[in-house]
Amino acid sequence: xxxxxxxxxxxxxxxxxxxxxxxxxxxxxxxxxxxxxxxxxxxxxxxxxxxxxxxxxxxxxxxxxxxxxxxxxxxxxxxxxxxxxxxxxxxxxxxxxxxxxxxxxxxxxxxxxxxxxxxxxxxxxxxxxxxxxxxxxxxxxxxxxxxxxxxxxxxxxxxxxxxxxxxxxxxxxxxxxxxxxxxxxxxxxxxxxxxxxxxxxxxxxxxxxxxxxxxxxxxxxxxxxxxxxxxxxxxxxxxxxxxxxxxxxxxxxxxxxxxxxxxxxxxxxxxxxxxxxxxxxxxxxxxxxxxxxxxxxxxxxxxxxxxxxxxxxxxxxxxxxxxxxxxxxxxxxxxxxxxxxxxxxxxxxxxxxxxxxxxxxxxxxxxxxxxxxxxxxxxxxxxxxxxxxxxxxxxxxxxxxxxxxxxxxxxxxxxxxxxxxxxxxxxxxxxxxxxxxxxxxxxxxxxxxxxxxxxxxxxxxxxxxxxxxxxxxxxxxxxxxxxxxxxxxxx
Amino acid sequence: xxxxxxxxxxxxxxxxxxxxxxxxxxxxxxxxxxxxxxxxxxxxxxxxxxxxxxxxxxxxxxxxxxxxxxxxxxxxxxxxxxxxxxxxxxxxxxxxxxxxxxxxxxxxxxxxxxxxxxxxxxxxxxxxxxxxxxxxxxxxxxxxxxxxxxxxxxxxxxxxxxxxxxxxxxxxxxxxxxxxxxxxxxxxxxxxxxxxxxxxxxxxxxxxxxxxxxxxxxxxxxxxxxxxxxxxxxxxxxxxxxxxxxxxxxxxxxxxxxxxxxxxxxxxxxxxxxxxxxxxxxxxxxxxxxxxxxxxxxxxxxxxxxxxxxxxxxxxxxxxxxxxxxxxxxxxxxxxxxxxxxxxxxxxxxxxxxxxxxxxxxxxxxxxxxxxxxxxxxxxxxxxxxxxxxxxxxxxxxxxxxxxxxxxxxxxxxxxxxxxxxxxxxxxxxxxxxxxxxxxxxxxxxxxxxxxxxxxxxxxxxxxxxxxxxxxxxxxxxxxxxxxxxxxxxx
Numbered sequence: 001x002x003x004x005x006x007x008x009x010x011x012x013x014x015x016x017x018x019x020x021x022x023x024x025x026x027x028x029x030x031x032x033x034x035x036x037x038x039x040x041x042x043x044x045x046x047x048x049x050x051x052x053x054x055x056x057x058x059x060x061x062x063x064x065x066x067x068x069x070x071x072x073x074x075x076x077x078x079x080x081x082x083x084x085x086x087x088x089x090x091x092x093x094x095x096x097x098x099x100x101x102x103x104x105x106x107x108x109x110x111x112x113x114x115x116x117x118x119x120x121x122x123x124x125x126x127x128x129x130x131x132x133x134x135x136x137x138x139x140x141x142x143x144x145x146x147x148x149x150x151x152x153x154x155x156x157x158x159x160x161x162x163x164x165x166x167x168x169x170x171x172x173x174x175x176x177x178x179x180x181x182x183x184x185x186x187x188x189x190x191x192x193x194x195x196x197x198x199x200x201x202x203x204x205x206x207x208x209x210x211x212x213x214x215x216x217x218x219x220x221x222x223x224x225x226x227x228x229x230x231x232x233x234x235x236x237x238x239x240x241x242x243x244x245x246x247x248x249x250x251x252x253x254x255x256x257x258x259x260x261x262x263x264x265x266x267x268x269x270x271x272x273x274x275x276x277x278x279x280x281x282x283x284x285x286x287x288x289x290x291x292x293x294x295x296x297x298x299x300x301x302x303x304x305x306x307x308x309x310x311x312x313x314x315x316x317x318x319x320x321x322x323x324x325x326x327x328x329x330x331x332x333x334x335x336x337x338x339x340x341x342x343x344x345x346x347x348x349x350x351x352x353x354x355x356x357x358x359x360x361x362x363x364x365x366x367x368x369x370x371x372x373x374x375x376x377x378x379x380x381x382x383x384x385x386x387x388x389x390x391x392x393x394x395x396x397x398x399x400x401x402x403x404x405x406x407x408x409x410x411x412x413x414x415x416x417x418x419x420x421x422x423x424x425x426x427x428x429x430x431x432x433x434x435x436x437x438x439x440x441x442x443x444x445x446x447x448x449x450x451x452x453x454x455x456x457x458x459x460x461x462x463x464x465x466x467x468x469x470x471x472x473x474x475x476x477x478x479x480x481x482x483x484x485x486x487x488x489x490x491x
Numbered sequence: 492x493x494x495x496x497x498x499x500x501x502x503x504x505x506x507x508x509x510x511x512x513x514x515x516x517x518x519x520x521x522x523x524x525x526x527x528x529x530x531x532x533x534x535x536x537x538x539x540x541x542x543x544x545x546x547x548x549x550x551x552x553x554x555x556x557x558x559x560x561x562x563x564x565x566x567x568x569x570x571x572x573x574x575x576x577x578x579x580x581x582x583x584x585x586x587x588x589x590x591x592x593x594x595x596x597x598x599x600x601x602x603x604x605x606x607x608x609x610x611x612x613x614x615x616x617x618x619x620x621x622x623x624x625x626x627x628x629x630x631x632x633x634x635x636x637x638x639x640x641x642x643x644x645x646x647x648x649x650x651x652x653x654x655x656x657x658x659x660x661x662x663x664x665x666x667x668x669x670x671x672x673x674x675x676x677x678x679x680x681x682x683x684x685x686x687x688x689x690x691x692x693x694x695x696x697x698x699x700x701x702x703x704x705x706x707x708x709x710x711x712x713x714x715x716x717x718x719x720x721x722x723x724x725x726x727x728x729x730x731x732x733x734x735x736x737x738x739x740x741x742x743x744x745x746x747x748x749x750x751x752x753x754x755x756x757x758x759x760x761x762x763x764x765x766x767x768x769x770x771x772x773x774x775x776x777x778x779x780x781x782x783x784x785x786x787x788x789x790x791x792x793x794x795x796x797x798x799x800x801x802x803x804x805x806x807x808x809x810x811x812x813x814x815x816x817x818x819x820x821x822x823x824x825x826x827x828x829x830x831x832x833x834x835x836x837x838x839x840x841x842x843x844x845x846x847x848x849x850x851x852x853x854x855x856x857x858x859x860x861x862x863x864x865x866x867x868x869x870x871x872x873x874x875x876x877x878x879x880x881x882x883x884x885x886x887x888x889x890x891x892x893x894x895x896x897x898x899x900x901x902x903x904x905x906x907x908x909x910x911x912x913x914x915x916x917x918x919x920x921x922x923x924x925x926x927x928x929x930x931x932x933x934x935x936x937x938x939x940x941x942x943x944x945x946x947x948x949x950x951x952x953x954x955x956x957x958x959x960x961x962x963x964x965x966x967x968x969x970x971x972x973x974x975x976x977x978x979x980x981x982x
Contacts, residue, residue: 030565030621031609034558039637042555064533067525068611068642068658069581072588074521076596086588086597090560092611093584093599095646097563097577105567106577108584108608117599118522120559120583120611130521140833146530151559151642155586167559342631 005354007288012232019282020161023291023354026278033159033166037275040355043299045169045275049149051201051297052171052273055193061145061173066127068151069118074126077251081125084218088155090120090166120153125219125244125270128174129252136176136266138257143186144176162279163236163491170274176266178258180245183267184222187243190271191224194239202277203294203406204228204284205414206238207437207486209462214446217270221245227461227486229414230283233435235461235488238280241271279491284410285379291356292379294406295399300357302328302335302395305348307364320388321363324373327392333399353378358402359395379406420484427475427487431458437488441481443474452476458487496845498779503723510773511652514782514845517769524650524657528766531846534790536660536766540640542692542788543662543764546684552636552664557618559642560609565617568742572616575709579646581611581657611644616710616761619665620739627667627757629748634677635667653770654727654982661765667757669749671736674758675713678734681762682715685730693768694785694897695719695775696905697729698928698977700953705937708761712736718952718977720905721774724926726952726979729771732762770982775901776870782847783870785897786890791848793819793826793886796839798855811879812854815864818883824890844869849893850886870897911975918966918978922949928979932972934965943967949978 005022006014020026025041037045053063069092075082096112099105121127128146135141149171156164173190177183191208198204206226216223220242228238246265249255255263285292295301304321308314321337328335338348345362352360362374373391376383379402386394417436421427430438442448442460453459463485472481496513497505511517516532528536544554560583566573587603590596612618619637626632640662647655664681668674682699689695697717707714711733719729737756740746746754776783786792795812799805812828819826829839836853843851853865864882867874870893877885908927912918921929933939933951944950954976963972 027622027625029558030562030618031558031560034560036558036622037556039553039555043553045556046554062530062534063537064530065528065536065660067520067522067527068644069522069525071521072597072599075588082588082597086590089586089588090583090609091585091588091599092581094582095580097566097573097580097582097610099577106563106573108563108582118581119588127521131518131527134518153559169556 005288005290008231015286015288016279016283017161019286019291023282023356025282025291026161028161031166033156035161035165037169040299041278044281044293044297045278047297047299048201048277049171052193052197053149055197056147056171056173059189059193061147061175063148064146065148065150066124066131068121070121070124070127072117072119074130075119077126078219078247080247081219081251085122085154089122090153090155092118092120121150122152122154123270123272124148124150124152124172124174125248126252129248129254129268132174132176132266133252133254136254136256139178139259142176142178142256142266143182145173145186146175147171147173160279162275162282164276168275170272172270172272175269176249176254177269178256178264178267180267183245183269184243187222187224187241187269187271190269191226191239191241194241194271194273195226197273198226198228198238198277199407201294201296202281202284203403203410204238204280205407205411207414207462207464209464209467209486211240211462212446212449212460212485214449215460217242219244219247220270221247224465225462227437227488228280228284229417229436229488230280230491231286231413232283233417233489235437235490236276236280236283237461237490238277239271239273242269244268244270285406286356289350289381290354292406293356293358295358295403298356298358299334300336300355301333301399302359302361303348303352303357304335304337304361304363305345305352306337306339307345307362309365313365317363317365317368320368324361324363324388324391328395331392331396333392333395359398361391361395377402418486421475422472424475428456431456431487431489435489437461437486439484439486440475441472441483442485443477443479443481445477448474448476452487456489458489461486461488461490496779496781499722506777506779507770507774508652510777510782514773514847516773516782517652519652522657524647526652526656528660531790532769535772535784535788536769538788538790539692539768540662543684543688544638544640546688547638547662547664550680550684552638552666554639555637556639556641557615557622559612561612561615561618563608563610565621566610568617569710569738571738572710572742576613576645580613581644581646583609583611612641613643613645614761614763615639615641615643615663615665616735616739617743620743620745620759623665623667623757624743624745627745627747630669630750633667633669633747633757634673636664636677637666638662638664651770653766653773655767659766661763663761663763666760667740667745668760669747669755669758671758674736674760675734678713678715678732678760678762681760682717682730682732685732685762685764686717688764689717689719689729689768690898692785692787693772693775694894694901695729695771696898696902698905698953698955700955700958700977702731702953703937703940703951703976705940706951708733710735710738711761712738715956716953718928718979719771719775720908720927720979721771721982722777722904723774724908724980726928726981727767727771727774728952728981729768730762730764733760735759735761776897777847780841780872781845783897784847784849786849786894789847789849790825791827791846792824792890793850793852794839794843794848795826795828795852795854796836796843797828797830798836798853800856804856808854808856808859811859815852815854815879815882819886822883822887824883824886850889852882852886868893909977912966913963915966919947922947922978922980926980928952928977930975930977931966932963932974933976934968934970934972936968939965939967943978947980949980952977952979952981
């Protein structure tokens with residue numbers, strides 16, 4: 001029953017798990033690597049999903065739904081793609097169980113073997129492009145701007161709640177275009193959407209960049225990404241948007257008649273973010289008391305807690321608290337009055353701090369006499385006493401302020417965590433002692449990238465967009481370099 | 492390219508497929524039994540889903556998410572449940588592919604065999620109740636009112652788009668209660684929610700009833716249902732709500748400490764509706780010209796089509812049409828102005844009739860001169876010419892009227908399709924010649940029910956709620972009966 005949280009300093013990884021589980025976001029399940037997203041966590045995800053969905057629709061996209069299963073042969077059609085996903089696929093081989101002839105229970109019916117095995121989708125490029133072949137004939141059918149909200153499965157060996165689970169929820173956009181330029185523009189536009197969402201809704205500052213060839217999505221010509229920074233100094237890839245070139249069009253023979261009346265392969269993008277973002281949210285803002293949620297997506301934005309002695313005080317406080325509750329709700333604030341008698345105020349304070357509720361209002365008998373109420377911010381843990389008149393406007397404004405300041409603080413932290421280094425010694429030292437992003441010259445080869453990764457566990461997170469060009473030498477090989485890239489250890 | 496629809500009289504089943512495919516709702520996929528829900532169909536489903544989701548939340552439910560996979564041993568824990576689902580399960584047996592040593596492509600890696608096979612959920616009672624065991628200790632943890640929107644898989648041998656697909660989308664509510672009475676009340680309340688949704692949003696009248704023992708959900712003590720009637724006289728089960736008793740609590744050992752400080756098994760319900768409802772919608776309202784969609788859930792509620800000769804007329808009409816469009820949108824009407832020059836007005840008329848758009852507005856040069864516009868209803872195909880002043884109010888009112896009248900017509904059709912019969916001869920005759928629901932006495936035995944089904948393919952759709960008690964004799968066995976039940980052939 002204890003809701004105590006391991007401190008970040010004592011054990012960062014355990015701290016994270018504590019916040020997920022004791023904060024009521026998710027739970028382990030009976031199925032290896034799969035989690036249960038609990039109602040509180042799912043409501044958070046719904047707010048994130050709804051905000052993103054609106055942004056997708058506002059940029060001209062529509063939702064559709066494609067099959068969960070992918071015929072095995074489809075995966076093989078794009079060489080890099082199958083190479084990237086074959087090793088972590090859940091494979092359906094049979095379609096029936098039967099009673100165990102030797103006892104209780106059921107066994108797989110050997111007579112119900114599929115002719116071709118089905119893969120539970122790890123991502124849907126192949127099934128979608130096999131469908132687009134029927135949908136696209138002419139340039140008039142383009143662009144096709146489709147998104148799907150779905151569950152996908154990647155059989156990860158080492159899983160972490162939200163950050164890396166065998167099954168996760170995500171959205172995957174899959175668009176088809178008549179020209180390379182238009183597809184590149186789409187991939188970059190959706191990266192902007194992700195960056196805006198991360199900053200404005202999650203209060204999560206990100207660096208926009210492009211991946212090196214080794215870190216690209218399997219089957220992409222370019223992978224754009226947003227990279228964020230966690231409090232332990234490790235980076236987390238928060239979303240990716242891929243320019244797929246004509247790779248999948250060629251693999252599935254998807255051509256269109258262009259305006260010059262010639263057959264041409266279609267150009268593609270895909271882009272996705274997942275429930276992994278919840279993990280980023282936790283690690284970007286949480287503290288040793290629990291979750292700290294940004295108001296715009298918090299399931300609950302304000303909670304009112306009464307403090308009273310005896311039924312007379314209770315009645316008075318009850319009446320006023322309900323009035324405040326209605327007032328808050330009428331402003332569109334997601335608010336709750338916790339009048340549960342089974343729990344003491346102190347327990348409630350800890351509980352809502354754990355859950356990261358942005359604003360706590362405490363109403364006691366003396367407050368009521370003075371026509372005041374105590375207002376506490378979750379993020380800074382600052383308290384003040386406020387006049388009851390116009391309390392809902394006050395809370396409304398405070399929520400906006402909290403949202404803004406959370407982003408500011410996270411941005412400041414991120415900016416201070418980008419260190420320029422010019423020598424191998426400094427590179428290793430900064431990684432080990434400070435963490436964060438290390439901005440360094442790299443010779444542009446996969447060999448050097450791999451060698452650095454092996455020695456330090458740091459990867460190139462991205463080459464920032466609009467990266468300044470600057471002559472220098474690779475920290476590892478000493479070869480010439482034209483620009484710095486961002487290294488970090490990452491989730 | 493032809494958008495012609497097979498008539499209902501010529502081939503009802505082909506007519507249905509034509510509406511699904513040519514209406515742009517869904518498509519067959521490369522995966523046996525799985526469909527692709529196209530953007531137009533998915534938007535329809537989104538409107539249905541959002542309306543239901545709001546009703547669930549308004550009745551105190553919250554959403555969560557449970558794993559896609561169910562360990563095989565879990566299914567066996569409730570005897571009736573496994574009996575009902577074992578024969579149509581997709582089974583995951585491996586978690587990795589590898590390069591085919593004999594050539595191109597990939598094969599299942601025999602070394603990556605799961606210790607215990609995983610079933611792709613056909614429904615989630617077992618995985619959810621294995622989780623509830625950890626969430627429920629005391630009566631204070633109850634009720635637990637949780638819903639999940641998810642994909643499920645049932646390996647059906649004969650599939651039909653929307654009506655019966657291997658994978659489908661649905662919601663499944665799973666609630667836990669301290670008493671039998673409360674659980675029964677919940678099951679009935681959700682049946683009411685479904686009935687209200689079907690009637691108010693889908694314009695689909697339903698009969699609320701309870702299933703006979705043979706037709707119950709595998710693992711339920713009682714299955715409540717809403718039954719609807721299609722235009723070919725066949726019934727379609729549109730939603731079910733199950734009182735599960737303590738069956739799953741016993742199977743997964745979920746007990747709680749009640750108010751008298753005693754351990755007791757938890758009481759359960761589950762309830763669901765699926766993308767099958769889209770099939771019901773098509774068959775309840777469609778006609779030989781295409782889909783007819785109820786305004787409240789139609790992806791597009793009104794379309795404006797211009798008719799002009801030459802650029803001068805075009806400019807004038809264009810300007811006015813855009814003004815009307817903004818006016819409609821400002822009223823919250825989902826409207827579109829189709830000014831695509833590649834298609835002629837006649838083609839557009841047919842296209843939007845096929846797609847079931849409730850209201851069509853046609854603006855020509857003479858209309859514009861007369862400050863009028865032609866308004867056509869999709870459901871009745873009636874046209875009238877209306878003054879342009881206040882056109883958006885007019886359309887707004889018309890949409891409400893269409894919604895209301897669609898329900899009225901469907902209700903009248905259903906009521907006229909319920910026939911009371913008292914002899915076996917009449918029973919067979921009505922089934923063969925008229926179809927619809929046949930209200931007849933039944934002796935209450937599973938044997939008679941089965942014999943009738945074998946002879947006529949008619950099943951007992953339900954015993955209506957608040958069924959009048961009436962002495963009679965079973966049409967089949969001649970044995971005494973206390974009430975009539977509703978028989979029908981069904982989807």
